[in-house]
Amino acid sequence: MIETGGNVMMRSWLELEGKVAIVTGGASGIGLHIANQLVHNGAQVVVCDVNVETGKQENGIYHIQCDVTNKQSVQAMVLKTIEMFGKIDILVNNAGGNLPRLLVDYRGENSKYELSEKDFDFMVAVNQKGPFLCAQAVVREMLKHNKGVIINISSEAGMEGSAGQSCYSATKGALNGFTRSWAKELGKFNIRVVGVAPGINEKTGLTNFEYNQALAYTRGVTVDDLETDYAKSIPLGRVGKLDEIADLVCFLASDRASYITGTTINITGGKSRG
Numbered sequence: 001m002i003e004t005g006g007n008v009m010m011r012s013w014l015e016l017e018g019k020v021a022i023v024t025g026g027a028s029g030i031g032l033h034i035a036n037q038l039v040h041n042g043a044q045v046v047v048c049d050v051n052v053e054t055g056k057q058e059n060g061i062y063h064i065q066c067d068v069t070n071k072q073s074v075q076a077m078v079l080k081t082i083e084m085f086g087k088i089d090i091l092v093n094n095a096g097g098n099l100p101r102l103l104v105d106y107r108g109e110n111s112k113y114e115l116s117e118k119d120f121d122f123m124v125a126v127n128q129k130g131p132f133l134c135a136q137a138v139v140r141e142m143l144k145h146n147k148g149v150i151i152n153i154s155s156e157a158g159m160e161g162s163a164g165q166s167c168y169s170a171t172k173g174a175l176n177g178f179t180r181s182w183a184k185e186l187g188k189f190n191i192r193v194v195g196v197a198p199g200i201n202e203k204t205g206l207t208n209f210e211y212n213q214a215l216a217y218t219r220g221v222t223v224d225d226l227e228t229d230y231a232k233s234i235p236l237g238r239v240g241k242l243d244e245i246a247d248l249v250c251f252l253a254s255d256r257a258s259y260i261t262g263t264t265i266n267i268t269g270g271k272s273r274g
Contacts, residue, residue, distance in 0.1 A: 014254040017042035020085040021253065022077075024068050024134055025095030026061070027051045029204030030153065030242055034092055035061050037246035038253070044085055048077045049095070068095045068130030078137040087145060090253045091138045093131035093175075094153040097123055098168045100215040113217045120167050127171035131178060139191065147190045149253050152179050154197040154264050156272040164218025172197075176264045183262030192261035194252045199268025200233075201240040235270035 011017055016038065026035040026047035038045045039060040048066035056063040062084060066077040081088055099122065101115035135150055142148030157165050158172025179195040186193060209223070216226045248267055251257055266272050 012041055014041050014250055014256060016250065016254055019043045019089040019253070020046070020081070020087050021090035021092065022046045022048060022081060022088060022134075022138065023092040023094055024048050024066070024130065026092075027063075030198065030201070030245055031092070031094040033242040033246040034094060034249050037243065037250050038090075041250050041254075043090070043253075046077075046081050046084070054080070068134055069125040071133050074133045074137050078134075078141065082141060088138050088141045089145075089148055091134060091148070091150045092153065092249060092253075093134055093150065095126060095130050096153065096155075097126040098165065098211070099123060100164045100211065100218050101167065102164060102218050103166055107220075110217060113214055115167055123167045123171050127168070128174045131175055135178070135182065139186065142191050143189055148192070150182065150191070150193045151249055151252055152176075152193070152195045152264075153249075154179070154195045156197050156199040156266065156268045159197055159264065159266065160272050164215055179264055180262050187261060192258070194257070194260055194262075195264030196245065196248055196252070197264050197266050197268070197272070198245050199240060199266075199271045201245065202242050204242070233271055234268070238269065240267060240269055 021038050021043045023031050023035045023038070023045060025031040027049035031047070035045050035047050036059065045061045046064055047061050048064045048068070050065065050067050052063035052065050054063060054065045064077045064080050067073040078088070099119045101113055101119055103115055105111055105114035131152055138150070139148070152175050154175050155172040157169040158176050161169045176195055179193050183193040212223045212226060216223045219226065245267055248265065252260060
């Protein structure tokens with residue numbers, strides 16, 4: 001229970017009330033579901049995304065336009081968050097990009113699906129450099145309070161590899177390395193670092209027709225066959241729900257998970273070993 005002006009309020013089980021969270025890439029997809037669930041559990045949430053307007057507030061979420069691949073943009077976002085809320089308790093590194101590409105287009109039918117330097121640089125910048133810049137800027141603030149939680153949204157591809165997604169898999173594998181290493185560096189400051197590795201989920205803005213077309217080409221199947229294969233490969237017989245990922249993130253962000261750090265948790269319906 002907490003008292004506010006003589007009134008007694010019951011805390012939720014996760015006790016995220018009063019916590020301040022930043023969710024990168026939170027304007028859509030998994031990130032939006034995470035942001036909404038954090039708000040539902042009482043947290044104050046800042047969504048930083050290239051596709052939002054700074055200052056706009058919606059459903060209890062404050063928006064800050066930010067390019068996570070740009071150091072100045074990230075520093076300005078963190079400063080604005082501190083000006084608004086005075087602290088940062090939780091960082092969810094969710095922003096990401098995936099361009100299915102073959103190392104070599106051995107079929108020779110569509111060279112745009114062969115991994116180019118431009119595609120490589122894009123995925124490394126968003127998936128690897130972005131979390132580094134955001135974590136570095138946010139941890140400077142967390143150290144002032146000797147507490148915090150960083151949650152890195154990885155992927156089963158980063159744990160097991162994925163045909164047609166070698167660069168994406170590599171960046172998520174690097175993110176898993178960040179999770180383990182930062183946890184060892186920051187544990188003595190009571191800052192936890194945890195990864196979440198989703199598998200195949202409900203469709204998001206990332207899994208549009210163009211994405212599926214590219215992935216199908218890299219695997220030598222049709223788009224229809226690709227979607228049929230999804231269900232067959234999951235022991236639970238269904239794709240994951242975005243709210244299930246969001247619920248896991250909320251738990252890990254809470255003190256209920258206070259002894260969990262330095263690991264990446266698999267949420268794939270049994271598809272991956274983890």
